Amino acid sequence: MVRESIDRIGVVGAGTMGSGIAQVAATAGYDVVVRDIDTELVESGFDSIDDSLERLADRDDLAESPATIRERIEGTTALKALADCDLVVEAALEDLSVKRDIFEELEGVCEPSVVLATNTSTLSITSIASSLDRPDRVVGLHFMNPVPIMEGVEVVVGEKTSGSTRELAHGIAEELGKTTWESDDKPGFVTNRILMPWINEGIRAYDEGVATKDDIDAGMELGTNVPMGPLTLADHIGLDVCLHATETLHEELGDRYRPAYLLKRKVEAGELGKKTGSGFYEYE
C-alpha cells in the first residue's frame, strides 16, 4: 500500500518546473522541501517562486500572503532531507541516467510507502523505475509550464505502477487545484506525442518557405484557435527542450518524428528561444 495522508512534499530540482511545483504545493497548504545540487540553484528557485507569488498577489489570485506561503518551503542540497516527506516529485534534468540515479537514492532515503513521482516530459516511467525494489510506487506526474498557471496535469502509468499509486497521483494533483488526465507509458504520453510533431512541422514549414514565421503562427492561431502558433510556442518552451523531446520520440517511434533541420541548427547556434533572447523571434 502507499501512504495516503500527505502533509509534506519533497521536490527534486529547483529549476523551472521544480520551483513551480514547490510553489503550488505550498500555496495549497503543504509543507515543502526542495532539493537541488547546489545552494545557488536552490536560491535561484526561490527567486522564481518569490517573483511568481508577487505577480499572483498583485492580481488578487492568492488566498494568503506570499510570505505565509513562502514560509512553508525549505531549500536543501541534501537528498536525505527528503526522508520525512510523504510524497516526492522529481523535476530534475530530462536525462534517463540522472533520473535513475535520483530514484535509486530516493528509494534508500524515503519510507517504502512513499510515492515517488516524476515530472518527465518524454522518458519512460517504467525505465526510470526499472532498477528499484518497489517500482509499483513510481508514477508520472507531468505538470505543464508555467506550473502555477496551467491547469492540467498528465498522470502517466508505468508497467509496474500500482492502482493505489495511480489513485494517489490523481488525488494529489486535484488537491493542488489541477485537473488530470491519464496516459499509458508510451513515448511522449498524450501531450508531447502530439505537440512535438506539430511544432516540428511548423519549423519545417518555415524552413521550406511555406510562409513567414509570423504568418505560420497567425495561420495556426487564427485558423485553429490555439493561443500560440508553433514557432512562438517553441521559443517559450525552449528550442533545446523541443529538440531533446523530438529526438527521444524519433528514437522510440521512428522517422515521422525526425527533428526539423532548422531546429537542430538553431540549437547549435545557441538560439534557444525566449530564455536566450532569441529563437525564431527576438526578445528584450
Ligand SMILES: NC(=O)c1ccc[n+]([C@@H]2O[C@H](COP(=O)([O-])OP(=O)(O)OC[C@H]3O[C@@H](n4cnc5c(N)ncnc54)[C@H](O)[C@@H]3O)[C@@H](O)[C@H]2O)c1
Ligand atoms: N520546462 C518545461 O516546459 C517542462 C514541462 C513539463 C515537464 N518538464 C520536465 O520537468 C523536468 C525539469 O525540467 P525544467 O524545465 O524544470 O529543467 P531545469 O533545467 O529548469 O531544472 C532542472 C533542475 O534540476 C537540477 N538537478 C539536476 N540534477 C539534480 C539532482 N541529482 N538532484 C536535484 N536536482 C538536480 C538542476 O540543477 C536544475 O536546477 C524535466 O524532466 C523536463 O522534461 C519540463
